[in-house]
Amino acid sequence: MAEPILTSVTGDNENTTITCSGAMDLHNCREFGREIKKASESVDALTVDFRSVVFIDTAVVQDLLVAARTMMRRGKRLRVLVDESAYPRRVLKIIGCDSIMDVIAESSANLKQ
Numbered sequence: 001m002a003e004p005i006l007t008s009v010t011g012d013n014e015n016t017t018i019t020c021s022g023a024m025d026l027h028n029c030r031e032f033g034r035e036i037k038k039a040s041e042s043v044d045a046l047t048v049d050f051r052s053v054v055f056i057d058t059a060v061v062q063d064l065l066v067a068a069r070t071m072m073r074r075g076k077r078l079r080v081l082v083d084e085s086a087y088p089r090r091v092l093k094i095i096g097c098d099s100i101m102d103v104i105a106e107s108s109a110n111l112k113q
Contacts, residue, residue, distance in 0.1 A: 007019045007020055007052075011043070012043075013044070014043065015044065015045040015047075016039045016047070017046075017047045018032065018036055019052075020048070020050055022055075023053070024053055024056045024060045025055070025056075026058075029063065036064070037063070037066065037067065040066075040070040040071050046076070046079065047079040047080075047081060048064065049081045050080060050082045050088050051081050051083050054086060055087055055088070056087070061097075064092075064097065065097070068100045072100060078102070079101070082106070083105070083106060083107075089103070
């Protein structure tokens with residue numbers, strides 16, 4: 001699973017979105033980790049768009065948790081968009097990530113519009 005996954009980073013110092021797709025694991029999430037760390041330390045609003053992500057492992061979850069805690073210390077809250085029927089949503093729900101970040105599930109039907 002060493003395919004690159006970071007699709008784009010858009011925004012400015014106020015509002016940044018990191019959009020990813022595919023399967024994310026320890027072998028291909030380094031760039032994502034660098035970008036989310038940098039953004040969580042400085043932007044006012046950070047959204048991670050995982051609606052096209054089909055798999056995440058513990059390395060990705062750790063990056064999300066560290067970023068969420070960083071933002072909480074700054075009085076901000078991380079937003080994560082996921083497909084409601086995809087694996088990443090189930091992982092984040094089981095772990096209880098919605099207690100420290102906003103996990104927003106959308107129907108895959110809405111994604112195709």
